[in-house]
Amino acid sequence: MVMDKLGNSLQDALKKLVKSGRIDERTVNEVVKDIQRALLQSDVNVKLVMEMSKHIKERALKEEVPSGMSPREHVIRIVYQELINIIGESTDVPLKPQTIMMIGLQGSGKTTTSAKLARYFQRKGLKPAVICADTFRPGAYQQLKTLCDKLNVAFYGEEGNPDAVGIVERGLKEVQKYDVIVVDTAGRHSLESDLIVEMENIHAVAKPDYKLLVLDGAIGQQASEQARAFNESVGISGVVITKLDGTAKGGGALSAVSETNSSIAFIGVGETPNDLERFEPDRFISRLLGMGDIKSLIEKAEEALGDEELDVQSMMTGRFTLKDMYKQLESLNKMGPMKQIMQMLPLGGMGAKIPEDAYQVTGDKLQRYRVLMDSMTEEEMLNPRLIGSSRIKRIAMGSGCTGDDVRELLKYHKMMQTAMKGFRGGKFNMQKMMKKMGM
Numbered sequence: 001m002v003m004d005k006l007g008n009s010l011q012d013a014l015k016k017l018v019k020s021g022r023i024d025e026r027t028v029n030e031v032v033k034d035i036q037r038a039l040l041q042s043d044v045n046v047k048l049v050m051e052m053s054k055h056i057k058e059r060a061l062k063e064e065v066p067s068g069m070s071p072r073e074h075v076i077r078i079v080y081q082e083l084i085n086i087i088g089e090s091t092d093v094p095l096k097p098q099t100i101m102m103i104g105l106q107g108s109g110k111t112t113t114s115a116k117l118a119r120y121f122q123r124k125g126l127k128p129a130v131i132c133a134d135t136f137r138p139g140a141y142q143q144l145k146t147l148c149d150k151l152n153v154a155f156y157g158e159e160g161n162p163d164a165v166g167i168v169e170r171g172l173k174e175v176q177k178y179d180v181i182v183v184d185t186a187g188r189h190s191l192e193s194d195l196i197v198e199m200e201n202i203h204a205v206a207k208p209d210y211k212l213l214v215l216d217g218a219i220g221q222q223a224s225e226q227a228r229a230f231n232e233s234v235g236i237s238g239v240v241i242t243k244l245d246g247t248a249k250g251g252g253a254l255s256a257v258s259e260t261n262s263s264i265a266f267i268g269v270g271e272t273p274n275d276l277e278r279f280e281p282d283r284f285i286s287r288l289l290g291m292g293d294i295k296s297l298i299e300k301a302e303e304a305l306g307d308e309e310l311d312v313q314s315m316m317t318g319r320f321t322l323k324d325m326y327k328q329l330e331s332l333n334k335m336g337p338m339k340q341i342m343q344m345l346p347l348g349g350m351g352a353k354i355p356e357d358a359y360q361v362t363g364d365k366l367q368r369y370r371v372l373m374d375s376m377t378e379e380e381m382l383n384p385r386l387i388g389s390s391r392i393k394r395i396a397m398g399s400g401c402t403g404d405d406v407r408e409l410l411k412y413h414k415m416m417q418t419a420m421k422g423f424r425g426g427k428f429n430m431q432k433m434m435k436k437m438g439m
């Protein structure tokens, strides 16, 4: 789990809400106190914690409970939204040719993250190359080269040469035919002026499209100082917080992001090259709060016909992408919106006849689909028809699954798409479809 300790304490705090009979000022104060304690123990900055608790209290007691929502759900939704407010939007690093410069102190996880990033783009069908400009730490060259070799990623470095700027200059020429170029730079034990000068010099020749600051999830308040210093010298486009798996407190790095008005691009959740996730604030907070279905809670507040209606609209008109399908499978898994949608459709009450277990998609299947889709490009997810045999091979390799797994996902998608079109004509046999899908 991501940030175990904070997650567990936040979840305990919210459980109090579920247990208490009434939501009054006393309950809200108690829950807010527990949340404060949880955040402070995880190194979140005091000022942020105080501001956030003030907002939660004010909103929980003053805002009207949206219709269809219980007072308890109302408070949980406010906590969720205020946590999202702290971390803000994420940085979206697009899937296109670009140069990315990595910045950070020694041991933050920069080298590992450089390889993870290359892997991330490789899985998305782009050709990455990595340049090692870390001429400070003796083992850095070998570490990065070994990682790249294992991943079959192009690598440029000059072992033993201390001229980082020259290496970047020559490296860029050498790897210019690659799509995404990741430049790993050196760190220091602490923020030293020669490190800042080195970053400025490398920045001047690399002219990177993105500058990612790598912060160790375990550091405390020093994170803000680092973020500020690098931001002032070369400017930071986004932050990668590493080591958020397991016991990392994470709050120091999260506070740094909030204080410096930067945003998170990726999080590192393990030591292997695949353990890098694109940062999605809502998913992150939902996981932290242990509430897979928090989204449906939010949607409930925005009334039955919010975003969901748009999805139904797009499905009904046949524009049913793999992304739509995944979203719906997730909902199905939670016995959520899909069931309501089916019951809303003009099928003569057909929805009511569907056996309950038909709405369940096994967690394993969902997990496999997610892994497969992580290895697809945006374009492929929007238009699965592009996926021919060579792309199937690439997706299978990138996800560690088989070609049959990819074909199964595509077949499943096709069936769902046909089903959606059938809904439109009103001539669709739901039970037959469910059977075909092995549900």
Ligand SMILES: Nc1nc2c(ncn2[C@@H]2O[C@H](COP(=O)(O)OP(=O)(O)OP(=O)(O)O)[C@@H](O)[C@H]2O)c(=O)[nH]1
Pocket: 104, 105, 106, 107, 108, 109, 110, 111, 112, 113, 134, 137, 140, 185, 186, 187, 188, 242, 243, 244, 245, 267, 268, 269, 270, 271, 275
């Ligand atoms: N558990 C876990 N470990 C990580 C993660 N990211 C990096 N590490 C580990 O952190 C340690 C330091 O990572 P490096 O990538 O070598 O650090 P660095 O920032 O490149 O250090 P310098 O090259 O000296 O600047 C290594 O043992 C990595 O395996 C992560 O997301 N989770």
